[in-house]
Amino acid sequence: MSAAAVAALGTTGAAQAVTPNKGLGHGYHNGDVEVSASRNASGEYMLVDPGRGGLQVRNMANDYQQGWDSGRPSTDADNVWGNGSKDDRQTTDVDAFHAASRTWDYFLKQHGRRGIHDDGVGPRVFTDVGPADGEFFAQYDPECGCMVLGPAVAGNAAWNTTDVVAHEMTHGITGMTAGLALNGEAGGLNESTSDIFGTLVEFSANNGKDLPDYTIGEGVSGKPLRYMDDPTKDGVSKGCWTPGVGEGEEPNHRIGGISNKFFYQLAVGSGKSQWGNSPTCGKAPAVKGIGNDKAGKIWYRALTRYLVPNSNFSGARAGTLRAAADLYGKNSTEAKTVAAAWLAVGVDGSDPVPAAPQAPSLKWVNYQTNAVGAEVMVRLQAPDPQRQRVTFTATGLPPGLTLDKATGVVTGKPTQPGEFDVTFVAADCDGNTSNRQITWVVQAK
Numbered sequence: 001m002s003a004a005a006v007a008a009l010g011t012t013g014a015a016q017a018v019t020p021n022k023g024l025g026h027g028y029h030n031g032d033v034e035v036s037a038s039r040n041a042s043g044e045y046m047l048v049d050p051g052r053g054g055l056q057v058r059n060m061a062n063d064y065q066q067g068w069d070s071g072r073p074s075t076d077a078d079n080v081w082g083n084g085s086k087d088d089r090q091t092t093d094v095d096a097f098h099a100a101s102r103t104w105d106y107f108l109k110q111h112g113r114r115g116i117h118d119d120g121v122g123p124r125v126f127t128d129v130g131p132a133d134g135e136f137f138a139q140y141d142p143e144c145g146c147m148v149l150g151p152a153v154a155g156n157a158a159w160n161t162t163d164v165v166a167h168e169m170t171h172g173i174t175g176m177t178a179g180l181a182l183n184g185e186a187g188g189l190n191e192s193t194s195d196i197f198g199t200l201v202e203f204s205a206n207n208g209k210d211l212p213d214y215t216i217g218e219g220v221s222g223k224p225l226r227y228m229d230d231p232t233k234d235g236v237s238k239g240c241w242t243p244g245v246g247e248g249e250e251p252n253h254r255i256g257g258i259s260n261k262f263f264y265q266l267a268v269g270s271g272k273s274q275w276g277n278s279p280t281c282g283k284a285p286a287v288k289g290i291g292n293d294k295a296g297k298i299w300y301r302a303l304t305r306y307l308v309p310n311s312n313f314s315g316a317r318a319g320t321l322r323a324a325a326d327l328y329g330k331n332s333t334e335a336k337t338v339a340a341a342w343l344a345v346g347v348d349g350s351d352p353v354p355a356a357p358q359a360p361s362l363k364w365v366n367y368q369t370n371a372v373g374a375e376v377m378v379r380l381q382a383p384d385p386q387r388q389r390v391t392f393t394a395t396g397l398p399p400g401l402t403l404d405k406a407t408g409v410v411t412g413k414p415t416q417p418g419e420f421d422v423t424f425v426a427a428d429c430d431g432n433t434s435n436r437q438i439t440w441v442v443q444a445k
Contacts, residue, residue, distance in 0.1 A: 020036040020037065020038065020049060020050055020051045021036070021037045021038065021039060021045060021079055022034055022035070022036060022037075022079075023035040023036075023037050023045060023076075023079030023080060023081060024079070024080050024081065025080075025081040025082055025094035025097070025098065026080075026081065026082040026083055026084040026091060026094065027082065027084065027091060027094045027095040027098060027209075028082075028084055028085060028086040028088075028091050028092075028095055028157060028158075029095045029099075029157065029160065029161050029162070029207075029209065029210045029219050030094070030095055030098050030099075030162070030205075030207050030209055030210055031084070031207070031208070031209040033094065033098045035047070035079065035081055035094065035097065035098075036049045036051055036052070036101070037049070037076075037079055038050055040075070044075040044076065044077060045075065045076045045077070045078075045079040046073040046074065046075050047073055047074040047075075047081075047093055047097045048073050049097075049101065049122065052101060052104045052105075052115075052122045053104075053114070053115050053120045053121045053122030054121065054122045055097075055100055055101065055104060055122030055123060055124075055125070056073050056122065056124055056125070057073065057074050057093045057096050057097045057100070057124075057125045057126075057127060058070065058071035058072060058073055058074065058124060058125070058126050058127070059071065059074050059089050059092065059093050059126075059127045059128050060126050060127065060128050060129045060130075061089065061128055062128055062129075062130060062131050062132050062151060063129075063130075064129060064130060065126040065129050065141070065146070065148050066369075067143070067144055067368075067370070067376075067377075067378075068124070068144040068146070068375065068376065068377035068378070069370075069374050069375045069376070069377075070126060071126065074089075074090065074093040074097075074127075076090065081093065081094045082094045086152050086157045086158065087152055089127075089128060092127050092128055092151070092152070092158045092160055093127055095158070095160040095161070096125050096127045096147075096149055096158075096160040096165060097125065098162075099160060099161065099162040099164075099165035099166065099201075099205075100122075100123065100125050100147065100165055100169065102162055102166070102201055102204065102205040103162075103165060103166040103169045103170075103197075103201050104122065105204070106166070106197075106200065106201045106204040106205075107173070107197075109204075110200075110204070110293070110296060110297070110300075111297070111300050113173070116145055116169060116172035116173055116176060117145065117172075117176055117379070117407075118176070119407070121145075123145050123146055123147060123169060123172070124144065124145070124146045124147075125146065125147045125149065125165070126146055126147065126148050126149065127149050127151075127158065127160060128149075128150075128151040128158065129148050129149060129150055129151070130150055130151065131151075132151050132152070132153060133153065133154075134150070134151075134153065135150075135153075136150055136153055136156065136159065136220070136221075137150045137159065138150060138159035138164050138165075138167075138168055139168060140168040140169070140171035140172050140175075142171075142172065142175050142363060142379070142381050143365065143366060143378050143379060144377060144378065144379065145172055145379050147165060147168045147169060148168075149164070149165070149168075156220055156221045156222075157219060157220050157221070158220075159220055161210065161217065161218075161219035161220060162198075162201060162202045162205050162207065162210055162219075163198035163199060163201065163202045163216055163217060163219075164198065164216075164217050164219075164220065165198075166194075166197055166198040166200075166201035166202070167194040167195060167197070167198035167216065167217075168194070170193060170194040170196075170197040170198065171190070171194050173197075173303075174190055174193050174194070174303065175363060175381045175383070176381060176383060177303055177304040177307075177383060178193075178303050178304070178307035178308060178309070178311065178383060179308070179309045179361045179363070179381070179382075179383030179385075180193070180307060180309060180311060181309050181310060182252065183246075183252070184246035184247070184255075184312070185245065185246035185255065185311070185312040185313050186246075186309060186310055186311050186312065187246070187252035187255065187256075188238075188245075188246060188252050188253075188254075188255030188256040188257075188258065188259065188313075189256065189259055189307070189311060189312075189313070189316055190252060190256075191252040191253050191255075191256035192256035192257075192258075192259035192260050192263070193259075193299070193303060195216050195226060195228065195256060195260050196259075196260070196263045196296070196299055197296070197299075197300075198216060199212075199213075199214055199216070199228065200292055200296045203292055213275060214227070214228040214229055214264055214268070214275045214276060215227055215228065216228070225253075226253065226256075226257065226260065227276065228260045228261065228263065228264040228276075229261070229264050229268070229273075229275055229276030229277060229278040230261070230276060230277060230278055230279065231254075231257025231258075231260055231261055232257070236254050237253065237254045237256075237257035238254055238255055238257045238258050239257050239258065239261045239281070239345065240258065240261075240281035240282070240345055240346040241258050241281075241313055241345055241346035241347045241351075242346065243351070245258070246312065258313060258345050258346075258347070259313065259316060259345075261278060261344075261345050262341050262342055262344070262345045262347070263295060263299060263341075264276075264278055265278055265280070265287045265289065265340075265341040265344050265345070266287070266289060266290060266295045266298070266337060266338060266341040267289050267290065267291060267292050267294075267295035267296075268289040269286070269287050269288045269289035270286045270287040270344055271286060280343075280344040280345075281344060281345055281346040282346060284340075284343045284344040284346075285340065285343075285344075287337065287340045287341050287344050288337065289337070290333065290334050290337050294327075294328070294334055297323075297327055298320055298323045298324050298327060298334065298338060299320065299323075301323035301326060301327060302316065302319035302320045302322070302323040305319075305322075305323065305326075305387070306318070306319030306320075306322050306323060307319050308356040308357065308385040309356075309357060309361045309383070309385065310354050310356065310357065311353075311354075312351065312353065312354060313342075313347045313351070314347060314349055314350075314351040314352065314353045315353040315354070316347075317338075317339075317342045317347050317349050318349065318353055320338050320342075321335060321338055321339060324337075324338045356385040356386075357385050358385065358386070358430075358432050359384075359426075359428070359432035359433060359434045360382040360383065360384045360385075360388075360390045360426040360427070360428050360432065360433070360434050361382060361383055361384075361385065361434065362380065362381070362382040362424065362425075362426040362434040362435065362436055363380070363381040363382065364436065365378070365380065365424060365436045365438050366438070367438055367439055367440075367441075368422075368438060368439075368440040368441065369440075369441045369442075369443065370398075370414050370440075370441075370442055370443070371414070371442070371443045371444070371445055372413075372414050372415060372416070372417055372442060372443070372444055372445050373413050373414070373415075373445060374413060374414065375413055376401055376410060376411060376412055376413065376414065377409065377410070377411050378409070378410040379407075379408060379409050379410075380392055380408030380409070380410070380424055380426065381408070382408060382426035382434065384428045386428065386430075388428040388429045388430065389428070389429060390408075390426050390427065390428055391405050391406065391426070391427055392404075392405050392406075392407075392408040392424065392425070392426055392427075393405065393424070393425045393427075394410070394422060394423065394424050394425070395422070395423050396420050396421050396422040396423060396440075397410065397420065397422055397440070398414045398415075398416065398418070398420045398422075398440055398442045399414065399415045399416045400412045400413050400414045400415035400416070401413075401414060403424075408426070414442040416442065417442050417443055417444040418441075418442055419439060419440075419441050419442075420439070420440045420441075420442070421437065421438075421439060421440075422437070422438050422439070422440045423435055423436070423437050424436045424437075424438075
């Protein structure tokens with residue numbers, strides 16, 4: 001789908017304005033910010049940004065998000081949004097919209113990436129998802145390419161800070177590029193990648209009310225969820241690699257502390273700084289950082305060129321060394337600093353790198369439930385470890401739905417109720433394939 005097509009979806013079905021209207025948002029985390037909105041056929045302003053591929057916010061008002069068609073875009077009569085308080089829904093939407101906009105801008109400016117799927121299509125951001133007395137959460141929904149953000153609970157703020165929103169949006173980019181698994185050392189690298197770019201987006205935004213730092217999610221409850229300088233400060237995360245660290249049921253966020261600390265030392269250096277105190281592991285020498293911009297470019301190139309679904313920390317070391325050599329030269333200061341920063345977290349390359357899989361990694365697709373006439377958008381993810389072009393096919397789709405073979409996007413409106421057995425297949429140029437089978441239920445209106 002084109003960015004213009006996405007901007008037109010899910011409101012009333014009518015085409016929306018393609019010229020952004022500059023408004024004013026009063027955020028809780030970000031203070032007063034410019035809002036780039038659209039107008040619908042009724043003349044209302046909507047938090048839909050055509051300049052960023054139709055990026056939009058939908059407030060669920062404490063209901064649950066159940067796919068692409070959930071809710072409706074946030075609207076306002078005068079294009080002045082929110083009152084700056086953490087319990088105000090429009091204020092929640094302003095902060096989420098601003099954070100997603102800054103994330104879009106960072107990846108475009110720094111890495112030339114046009115959105116999560118690099119196709120110019122903006123994501124949907126669902127806010128105030130779930131009950132106000134529920135558990136804290138924020139997550140990325142890969143099937144709709146959406147961020148799902150929980151509400152303010154028990155005196156805390158909503159899950160819409162810049163680093164949190166950027167963290168979740170980065171999960172989408174990881175899924176479309178390296179396709180890192182959700183378990184073991186690959187799972188730690190997956191979560192760490194989102195922490196890394198969440199931090200870099202926060203620095204890029206450089207908001208005076210939400211000052212940039214190397215902690216994650218501190219704006220939600222006032223206490224960081226994770227620390228990049230010394231991950232062990234949270235009492236549970238790992239900061240130094242040891243054999244078997246990715247085995248068992250160890251949560252990915254904890255394991256990801258190893259690569260978080262690597263990145264911090266690559267960018268800032270070891271020891272004390274204005275951002276914290278980052279000791280090296282064992283007897284590793286001190287590290288002098290190369291700055292956020294160079295460190296970010298190295299990690300992004302490794303993510304999009306060299307990491308694969310089953311990469312471990314040794315694989316990440318090899319990938320970032322290749323990326324640094326590509327960008328700055330094999331014997332450059334930057335490449336030498338990459339090696340030093342990995343050694344400083346206990347990764348010296350002696351741990352074997354697992355062989356990369358050959359077939360596209362078609363990610364899990366959930367059981368689907370829709371109603372006749374409801375708008376559907378489900379996006380398949382199948383990164384190829386060999387970086388080959390992947391094509392998609394499907395059998396058994398409900399009538400009214402079609403699959404784009406090039407993008408893996410299922411769209412349309414179901415026309416017939418029933419229960420359908422659907423098989424998706426992803427194939428690369430060499431004929432390697434992977435598949436998923438799901439049940440797709442279409443309910444009568």
